[in-house]
Amino acid sequence: MKRIAVINQKGGVGKTTTTVNLGAAIARQGFRVLLLDMDPQANLTVHVDKRPDLESHTLTSLLVEDAPLQDLVQPTSIANLFVVPSDTSLAGVEQVLANRIGRETILREALDAFPGAKDFDFVLFDCPPSLGVLSANALVAADHVVIPMQAEYLSLQGMAKLLEVIQLVQKRLNPALQIACVLPCMVDARTNLSSEVLREIDTHFGPLLAKARIRNNVKLAEAPSFGRTIFEHAPDSNGARDYEAFGAEFLRMIGVVVPTATAAAAEPAPEQAAEGSA
Numbered sequence: 056m057k058r059i060a061v062i063n064q065k066g067g068v069g070k071t072t073t074t075v076n077l078g079a080a081i082a083r084q085g086f087r088v089l090l091l092d093m094d095p096q097a098n099l100t101v102h103v104d105k106r107p108d109l110e111s112h113t114l115t116s117l118l119v120e121d122a123p124l125q126d127l128v129q130p131t132s133i134a135n136l137f138v139v140p141s142d143t144s145l146a147g148v149e150q151v152l153a154n155r156i157g158r159e160t161i162l163r164e165a166l167d168a169f170p171g172a173k174d175f176d177f178v179l180f181d182c183p184p185s186l187g188v189l190s191a192n193a194l195v196a197a198d199h200v201v202i203p204m205q206a207e208y209l210s211l212q213g214m215a216k217l218l219e220v221i222q223l224v225q226k227r228l229n230p231a232l233q234i235a236c237v238l239p240c241m242v243d244a245r246t247n248l249s250s251e252v253l254r255e256i257d258t259h260f261g262p263l264l265a266k267a268r269i270r271n272n273v274k275l276a277e278a279p280s281f282g283r284t285i286f287e288h289a290p291d292s293n294g295a296r297d298y299e300a301f302g303a304e305f306l307r308m309i310g311v312v313v314p315t316a317t318a319a320a321a322e323p324a325p326e327q328a329a330e331g332s333a
């Protein structure tokens with residue numbers, strides 16, 4: 056099971072949109088995907104049509120009460136796509152765990168002990184817009200990081216801090232952690248500003264900059280209010296095309312071979328395909 060943290064402490068840059076639609080794009084290829092909502096805002100939970108206030112089993116139970124992960128996993132309306140929801144109670148977790156020893160490794164331990172891990176090819180963590188204990192848990196548990204970045208002025212601000220935290224986690228707690236890519240989101244190809252910012256991001260990140268671009272697309276902004284991924288909401292939109300392209304690039308990037316249609320139909324959990332070529 057590959058573990059992917061979608062992270063950027065800057066707010067509103069496209070983390071949740073990317074987690075949901077990258078997850079859905081991969082699930083459509085036949086892989087089994089689990090989404091973890093690590094944000095007290097619970098935007099991802101709503102985006103996959105769950106009602107946060109009605110969810111009794113959320114990530115809070117796992118982080119605070121050591122609830123086993125298998126009790127928290129819920130199916131979504133999409134084949135192969137599952138979710139562990141969040142709710143506002145997650146906001147209190149930082150404080151509750153403040154003095155607890157080993158607080159950064161709770162999620163990793165839960166995933167290591169997860170008997171269902173063999174049934175999933177990917178788990179994606181949707182991080183909150185902060186670098187507290189929730190994001191630390193995601194970075195410690197992850198093997199790859201995806202950094203969505205808005206193509207706008209000042210988007211690189213705060214990046215040094217994020218990279219510093221990632222390096223610290225690599226050094227102290229999770230040497231296997233790798234940055235998979237920086238993904239430009241909400242790109243407006245018509246403006247000079249977007250292309251200037253993209254050039255600047257390219258200068259900073261070089262090969263880590265994804266080739267895919269997620270363009271500004273109103274269908275992507277609408278989809279959450281319908282509780283749908285972009286592939287159900289507007290399958291012919293630029294948003295669907297962009298996330299499909301990014302999904303394919305992402306799989307190549309981390310060395311995962313997409314099974315053939317026949318193999319995918321016959322074997323819904325191609326764990327070997329996911330792990331074998333890494």
Ligand SMILES: Nc1ncnc2c1ncn2[C@@H]1O[C@H](COP(=O)(O)OP(=O)(O)OP(=O)(O)O)[C@@H](O)[C@H]1O
Pocket residue numbers: 065066067068069070071072073094096098182183184240241242269270271272273275276277279
């Ligand atoms: N490519 C896009 N085109 C148009 N709107 C978008 C696009 N990507 C995201 N949005 C919208 O922009 C807003 C912020 O996106 P999103 O919630 O994914 O960001 P976030 O980084 O998860 O935010 P937060 O930091 O609050 O968790 C949302 O309303 C979302 O629907």
Ligand SMILES: [Mg+2]
Pocket residue numbers: 070071072094098099181182183
């Ligand atoms: Mg979000």
